Amino acid sequence: MTARIAHATTSGTFSLDGGTWDVENNVWVLGNESECVVIDAPHELAPIVDLIGGRTVLSVLCTHGxxxxxxVARELSEATGAPVRLHPADEVLWRQSHPDFDYEPLGSQESIAVAGVELQVRHTPGHAPGAVCFYAPELATVFTGDTLFQGGPGATGRSYSSFDTIIDSIRSQLFTLAPDTVVHTGHGASTTIGGERPHLDEWIARGH
Structure with missing residues (x-):
């Protein structure tokens, strides 16, 4: 029962600092025929349930809050019985969406087992204080949420974000990975570490 990755896209809105924007989000499900984890729970429950396909969900892993x-993290948790996992540094953001529903804290260097592979938690603040990436060494894949995209780092122009911090996170936690590591992002197309690493100095110059 080899681990595999399934993907869907959901549509909805992102709201922060008094503004609201239309967005499309990626949902990633990693598992085998019997068990899986869900990475992020955006907008719509049905497409995520379809990806799960009746498997046991070990946890709903949030890249940030x-x-x-x-x-739909609460709905997904209640539908599957799986706990929601989130880095506690994003408590303030989580409570804006879920004031009365608790998550289980993710450790900054925690290791999560699923379908015979390991997911390493890498704390990558900058886009959000509790942003994390999930690195699967056996699959040469990292799920970066909104920390790293094809073409640059995640946005840092709103509350609880920092450009200098996200650059430090990318440099220390992501660009130390092998160049052929596949990067599955929170929005848009996937990329590789080797495809993005050469552009770091450009991003820094642009960001300042």
Missing amino acids: HDDHVS
Whole structure:
């Protein structure tokens, strides 16, 4: 029962600092025929349930607490019986969406087992204080949420974000991975570490 990755896209809105924007989010499910984890729970429950396909869900893993990544986390948890896992540094963002529903804290260097592979938690603050990436060494894959995209780092122009911090996170936690590591992002197309690493200095120059 080899681990495999399934993907769907959901549509909805992102709201913060008094503004609201239309967005499309990626949902990633990693598992085998019998068990899986869900990475992010945005906008719509049905497409995520379809990806799960009746398997046991071990946990709902949140890359960060922005509402477009956690909007149906409670519904998904209640539908599957799986706990929601989130880095506690994003408590303030989580409570904006879920004031009366608790998550289980993710450790900054925790290791999560699913379908015979390991997911390493890498704390990558910058886009959000509790942003994390999930690295699967056996699959040469990292799920980066909104920390790293094809073409640059995640946005840092809103509350609880920092450009210098996200650059430090990318440099220390992601660009130390092998160049052929596949990067599955929170929005848009996937990329590789080797495809993005050469552009770091450009991003820094642009960001300042």
